[in-house]
Amino acid sequence: MTVIREVLSRVLFYLFSALIGAFFALPMLWLLLAPFNARGTLALEIPRPFTLANFEAVFANTFAMRALLNSVFIAGGTMLVVTLTATMAAYALSRAEVPYYDLLTYGLILFSSVVTGTAAMVPIFLLANALGLVDTYVGVILTFTGGLLPTAIFILRDFVEGLPRSYEESAMVCGATPWQMVRDVVMPLLQPGMMVVAIWAFVQVWGAFLIPFVLLRTPERMPAAIAIYSFYTEAGTPILTLTSAYALLYAIPVLVLYLFVNARYGFRFFGGIKR
Amino acid sequence: MTQRRPILSMPVGLLFLLPAMVFVAVFLVFPSLWVLWISLTNQTLTGEAALRPRFVGLANFRALFDFENWMVRGYFGNALRNSVLFVIGSALIGQAGLGLAIAWAFYRRRGIWRELIYTLAILAWIIPDVVVAFMWVAYLDRDQGTLNAILSALGMGRVDWLIEQPLLSIIIFNTWRGAAFSMLLFSSALATLPPSYLEAAAVAGARPWQAFRDIILPSIRSHIITDLVLITLWTFNTFTPYLITAGGPTFRSEVVSIYTFRIAFQHFEFGRGAAVAVVMMLINLALALVYLSTLRREARAR
């Protein structure tokens, strides 16, 4: 009786695993095959002949390569600004007596969940327009920064709260000035948290479509998320060979960062790490 | 309130906070307040109304809630209805249900299957929007798509998913896209439960599903609420379906976020678009308040 149940539950478990695995894997397979296929297709077929010509064509396309670089600028710029300002803010929230602390944290959570890219696209566009930031990287970076900061601050605040205060107190007793304390003790200990936030911010911005789509005009400034729509025929249908190759290239940094995070920290879980 | 002497003095603390607060104030708080004003004007992108927008009172809102055409495709009621179905189907049932199922199936298990499925789910979650959009357009294609190839191999007919079932398509897509969040949240919630909970239940003679219902679910109740509120919020605001169906055909998969975008950036009626944004933000606000009250209750319970 129990043996039968055991076997049954094993079978059910493998069946469940296989089904779920297929559900997640099947849509991705196309992206692994199509870029190496000389013939553009939406079908799942073994590339025959196998070719790297699609990548060669994409690499030769200066506009598309420029767009990848633009994505690096935008995502990297946002990453730096967010990580730096969020670290400072999170440290202050945890270690200084901040007036109206409750109101501030409450307000941050509230605004960050209420004001989303989709809800705020009209005023964000008008604001960028009024500040002369339409069609500039600064406009895109600052808009992303404003949106990502509250979550980044909360992730980092958890890291700061996880540091025993005795680290800083012992530095003070050792005779360190506040600046020495921050440089020698706080920053090195917060490095994992800053790393997490930096990667998180980079991935968020790297994959985002709407904000640059609304704020940028000049084709040469477009990030890869938008430039991918340039591999179209005159008739307006995508050239599948190039699109798929470019999509794979564009996805690789995210995959690499995922592998890095997974290997280095394990994919630990921080609050609303992705939205 | 901390009971200790702060490590940073208040002026230094405020100085540290300043840059972040300026960015948040200018690019998050201010737009959300400004949109209230825009929604009361006839602001457009070009022409007379772009330079000198006129105050039009609640006209934009009246247009949104014009109940004569309310549910006609392309109108706000239709978008709202689609959003509700989209949220219920893809977030509350799809992501939360699938996430919980996976987390429970792999509770206290290690091994290749767990690694595989977690990796796949997380990849689906972090790959850029446009890339997953292309994958899904290919996947759901009527003639060449992988899904139809499988269905026909199983002897079922081909379906032109994006044309015949656009709303169902983006619901399944979004379940796939976001299930990882619920999965990770529930896994970490389950991981914090002491094994003795289940062992005690097993000793008491409870069947696995009874233990799940009577012990596991109540213990992770607050996580479930947190999860449901957050994924509702995110799903309601996501713009990614636009990249797959563009809201079509004939607005059959047009959710509120796509509707806003169409009104504001294709028709360039910023006033009307802002009015939709205000309605969206009110819905977000209601969800956020639910979220905050659960957070507070958890904090108090701790």
Next chain:
Amino acid sequence: MARIRLEGVTKVFGAVVAVDDLTLTIEDGEFFALLGPSGCGKTTTLRMVAGLERPTRGRIFIGERDVTDLPPQARDIAMVFQDYALYPHMTIMENIGYPLKVRRYARSEIHRRVREVAEVLQIADLLDRRPGQLSGGQQQRAAVARALVYPPQAFLFDEPLSNLDAKLRLEARSFLKHLQKSLGITTIYVTHDQAEAMALADRIGVMDRGRLLQVGSPIEIYRRPRNTFVATFIGSPPMNLLRCRFQQAEAVLVLGDGQALALGERAEALRRAFRDGEPLWLGIRPEHLALAEGPGPTHLAARVYAVEPLGVETLVTVQVDAERIALRLSVDEPPVLREQVWVRVPMERALFFREGGELAL
């Protein structure tokens, strides 16, 4: 090296008075233990001396210098934290050398001095490791080394042994005492463990609910606790307290169950201190009690409640009416459970506390 003086020091957190009007002088070179249960204000007091907490009222002096308004950096003190606060990203060498590094000593000088203290603390072979690779006892020594490397005016210890297991704790205890005696640096040592305070300190200050209840040498505090709180906080097992009533005419103490204890020679003193019929506490240490063969004027009838052999001695708990009394006996044949026994109370050893708790005799 310096004496430390606290004058009327008070610390208020919101509505809670953590430290209440504390005045205390710790002599130059003295090993002083602040002892009390958790939440009594001892750690807050230490942190105020360190400068990690600012007193609400009162002044603090280190040497002749008023340091009340100085930050920790300027106080020239060293502190060992309960969790040691060794920086996980630095080697032990860098950790110990940190006080020198922030004072901009040359690298070679830092290395030389770190080696020197590391030799003294017998951790010289661990200098290249990181804190995570050290055992609890080694970490504790590294933390002490960091406090020593730049000779301070005073040493502050916040429960430094509480994270060690019982065996290591004894070892570290005697080591600390030896070290402090050989260096002669003024030391304040916070602990909730009375045995630790007794073993280490030249003088102990017992605190409860923000107040300093008694200051004195370990023996003074053990022999003449000023009130029932100190009496029951010091000693393991603590002093037995028996609630009874003074009957002047018979010169006896009457317990709740009606048993009487003859006061003998102490009757006269009690007559002067207590009114007839006044309730009081009779305090007696477990090691002063003994078993008797039968009834007697200072014997109590009791029933054995528990017998715990500890090797050298046997801990026997007996029940007299509703109260339990502990005895430390070194007899070879301890009583058995539930047995009826007689407990002899040596009146010359007894202390008498007023009903409110303060020591009368």
